[in-house]
Amino acid sequence: MAPEPEEIAWPANYFNYFTEVEDHFQKVRATGLFLMSPLDWALVETWKNAGIPLEAVLRGIDSAFEKWRARRNRTQMVNSIAYCTQAVMAEAQILAGVAQPAASGKRTEAPFSEAEIENYLKTNAAALAQQPGYEEVAATLQRICGSLDEGVRDLEDLERRLTALEEKMIAIARTGQSDEDLLRAHRELDSQLAPYRGKMTAPQLAMLEKQYLDRHLIESAGLPRLSLFYLL
Numbered sequence: 001m002a003p004e005p006e007e008i009a010w011p012a013n014y015f016n017y018f019t020e021v022e023d024h025f026q027k028v029r030a031t032g033l034f035l036m037s038p039l040d041w042a043l044v045e046t047w048k049n050a051g052i053p054l055e056a057v058l059r060g061i062d063s064a065f066e067k068w069r070a071r072r073n074r075t076q077m078v079n080s081i082a083y084c085t086q087a088v089m090a091e092a093q094i095l096a097g098v099a100q101p102a103a104s105g106k107r108t109e110a111p112f113s114e115a116e117i118e119n120y121l122k123t124n125a126a127a128l129a130q131q132p133g134y135e136e137v138a139a140t141l142q143r144i145c146g147s148l149d150e151g152v153r154d155l156e157d158l159e160r161r162l163t164a165l166e167e168k169m170i171a172i173a174r175t176g177q178s179d180e181d182l183l184r185a186h187r188e189l190d191s192q193l194a195p196y197r198g199k200m201t202a203p204q205l206a207m208l209e210k211q212y213l214d215r216h217l218i219e220s221a222g223l224p225r226l227s228l229f230y231l232l
Contacts, residue, residue: 015112015228015229015231017044017048017054017229018036018041018044018045018048018229018230020054020058021036021044021054021057021058021061021081022034022035022036022040022044024057024058024061025061025081025084028061028062028065029065029077029078031077036081037080037192038188038192038212038215038216039080039082039189039192039193039208039212040080040081040082041215042208042211042212042215043081043082043085043208043211044057044081045211045215046204046207046208046211047088048229049207049211050207052088052092053092053095055091055095056088056091056092056094056095057088057091059087059088059091059095060084060087060088060089060090060091060092061081061084061087061088063084063087063090063091064078064083064084064086064087064088065078065084067087068083080192080195080196082193082195082196082199082200083196083199085196085199085200085204086199089204112228112231114148116231117148117158117228117231118145118148120228120231121141121142121144121145121148122142122145123224124141124224124226125138125139125141125142125145126138127223127224128141128169128223128224131221131222131223133172133176134169134172134223137165137168137169137172140165141165141226144158144161144162144165155228158228159227159228159229162226162227162228163226163227165226166225166226166227169218169223169226170214170217170218173217173218173221173223174217176221177217177220177221181220182213185212185213185216185217185220186213188216189209189212189213189216193205193208
């Protein structure tokens with residue numbers, strides 16, 4: 001008998017999304033230390049933003065490596081999470097037919113305390129306050145921190161507010177980005193993505209390009225990430 005919808009919830013470690021994926025890929029790859037590339041981080045972020053359950057990503061990684069190991073000729077090692085894209089999408093479709101995320105409004109447990117969230121928000125607000133042009137974003141982040149008691153009762157809503165604020169921060173940063181820096185970012189993306197383009201649909205590629213370029217812009221500008229997914 002299929003479980004009732006209310007019995008199915010996001011994993012307790014859902015806010016560990018990035019580190020769980022990186023650790024699992026490293027374990028399945030079984031070749032020692034593996035650190036995700038900028039392309040890998042951007043790809044995992046597209047999955048997270050698309051609401052793909054962590055379980056689907058981990059299952060997809062397992063499935064992709066099972067198929068890779070079954071091949072007779074394995075001349076190249078799997079060096080990017082992008083190799084697992086099709087398998088992750090397949091697992092996401094399978095899970096979509098049997099399980100749904102926890103209903104909105106249900107408290108989401110996270111592996112960090114209220115004090116850690118408060119410190120995270122204050123640290124990011126202070127960093128932004130020192131960056132010319134981001135004073136309004138810093139002030140908004142301070143206000144969010146001031147109403148933290150209300151926000152912590154609904155982590156999903158807090159995450160939505162922080163994500164929207166990060167989008168505003170990125171829009172400001174984009175106005176100051178030079179053409180040379182943007183061109184360099186596109187070249188780096190094309191170089192890293194070339195071996196995996198055939199594994200992704202046009203919408204997936206478009207989303208990945210946006211996430212990659214946004215990440216490059218944030219890092220180039222020396223800005224903090226605001227999402228709770230980067231607290232850990």
